[in-house]
Amino acid sequence: MRAFVPLLPPECSKPDFMKSPFDKFQEETLKSLANQVSASLGTSVILPASGWAAMLRGLRGDCPRCGGARLFLRFLKPIPLCPRCGQDWTLQQADDFPAYVSILMTGHLMAPLIITLIRETDLSVPAVMAIVVSLALILMIGMLQPAKGAIIALQWWFGMHGFRKERLGAILDETEA
Numbered sequence: 001m002r003a004f005v006p007l008l009p010p011e012c013s014k015p016d017f018m019k020s021p022f023d024k025f026q027e028e029t030l031k032s033l034a035n036q037v038s039a040s041l042g043t044s045v046i047l048p049a050s051g052w053a054a055m056l057r058g059l060r061g062d063c064p065r066c067g068g069a070r071l072f073l074r075f076l077k078p079i080p081l082c083p084r085c086g087q088d089w090t091l092q093q094a095d096d097f098p099a100y101v102s103i104l105m106t107g108h109l110m111a112p113l114i115i116t117l118i119r120e121t122d123l124s125v126p127a128v129m130a131i132v133v134s135l136a137l138i139l140m141i142g143m144l145q146p147a148k149g150a151i152i153a154l155q156w157w158f159g160m161h162g163f164r165k166e167r168l169g170a171i172l173d174e175t176e177a
C-alpha cells in the first residue's frame, strides 16, 4: 500500500491566516515585559487596602494590584503583564461595560446642562446642538479609559474571571475562600 504523500512539502506550508501581523510585536512586548518582571521580582508589592483603593488605582490608569506601573498599553488595551508585579491582565473581561458606564455617566451629567442651556439662554438650536454633541463626545471618550481601569480593578479585587483574590495582610487560597 502506498503511503500518503502530501501535495505540498512541509516547508511550503500555506500561510497561517490566524496569525496577525501584530503577533511579532505582541511577542516582543511580552518578552520585554517578562524581562522587566524578573528584574523587579525582589521589590515588594503594596496591595490596595480596599476595593475603593484598587478602583482608584484603576481609575488613574495604574496597575490595581501594585499601583506602580501603567495598566494600559494603548488607549483601551490593558498591558498583558504588569512590568512591576507580574500580574496577568489578559484575564480581564471588561468587554463593553466601560462604554455602558461612560454613556450612562455622560447622560446624567449632560441632562442638567441641556435643561439649563435651553431654559436660561437664548441660543439657537444648532448652537445648543454643537455645544451638547461636542461636550458629550469629549466626556464619553474621556471617561472610557478610567471606567475600564476601574472595572478591571473590581474584577481583580473580587477574584472574577480567574483572578486570584489577594488581600493586604492576609493570604487567601482557594480552600479558605
Ligand SMILES: [Zn+2]
Residues within 6 Å of the ligand: 063, 064, 065, 066, 067, 068, 069, 082, 083, 084, 085, 086, 087
Ligand atoms: Zn502591578
